[in-house]
Amino acid sequence: MGTGQEHTVKAFDQDIKQLRALISQMGGLAEQAIHDAMKALQRGDTALAEEVRKKDKQIDAIEGEVEKLVVRVIALRAPMADDLREVIAALKIAAVVERIGDYAKNVAKRVPLIHTAGEDRIEALSLLPAMAQMASDMVHDVLDAFASRNAEVAAEICVRDSALDDFYDSIFRTLVTFMVENPRTVSQVAHLLFVAKNIERIGDHATNVAEMVYFAATGRYLADEAATA
């Protein structure tokens, strides 16, 4: 290998390292956003909810940085085969994390609509934080799996998503029952339905990333493995 090429390889490794650092930073902000949005929801803290909405711009900005870096890496280093696929995967994963941030922002947006004056105590509210913690842990672990190219953890995320889906179905039924029994709260509880749905979608997105990580690490599709298991 000539020195010129070696130089390019090292520069490429640096770029990949930077891409991963940016994605990890986005992931940290997304986890924090989920956590804060749920805290705001539980406490009816509209100031914290507003902060979550504002901070989402940081996540969007880092996604923009990832995109610019990806375009620069492709233009300058002309990566081939696996390297190119890794760069494209980073672009896609950044887009997914950005969407996870959007779901947290959407939960935050609904806080003032759920905590209206003269509200009834909405019991179903107590189930959502546990569900959100499950989803948030999935996001954390899948980004760890991405950083360490851990196919086993990635496969496990998909199993956890089934549990999250079951949790969602149970909360959906609980909320519907609550609405029937407390017609005065229908509007607020309808917003809670969307909160639960947002959390369920966060799990779906973590699973999408897990599938990409699994494929990158093994060259096999996780869905195919599951179908034949």
Added chain:
Amino acid sequence: MGTGQEHTVKAFDQDIKQLRALISQMGGLAEQAIHDAMKALQRGDTALAEEVRKKDKQIDAIEGEVEKLVVRVIALRAPMADDLREVIAALKIAAVVERIGDYAKNVAKRVPLIHTAGEDRIEALSLLPAMAQMASDMVHDVLDAFASRNAEVAAEICVRDSALDDFYDSIFRTLVTFMVENPRTVSQVAHLLFVAKNIERIGDHATNVAEMVYFAATGRYLADEAATA
């Protein structure tokens, strides 16, 4: 310009043409999916709903083709600057259209949950097809704007999205009122809330594409223009 370079340029133009054809094909399938999902919903036609779900795999497959083509174009033609941005934009737009297909599929999935045995007549149902038509037209027009690089049409899509959001808010209130007055239908109407939300999200995604098209055509961000207008 040497003949070799000219050859590469022509080959690149062919690739871009193919990318656009694939995206246009995806767009046509997504529009059809929205249309069929709404028809299935109105008629309680679960067979048609099932067909929409199955056909979504075609959209996913074309997105996979776009991705492969993008990777190949970048690897073989090493496009620079504007050309590279165009290729990356195609990748992103394909991902958005794939999601629009997912929303239509999600509407289809809810058809059997909304049309259960012994159902009450849900009046609010009659508003949704008009809303879906608005969203579907936005998808159609924004993909036309992408193909013709028409910034003016792209800017107009964003205005139409505000009208769609207002439509959604109105339907949300109507459905909530309906639930309060008809507690027996709460579960079905909750699914209709998600249908309305899915349509509203389709409009958001058409708007995302419009913003990309506007930026590609003018080099300016539509959001900035709107803020200073």
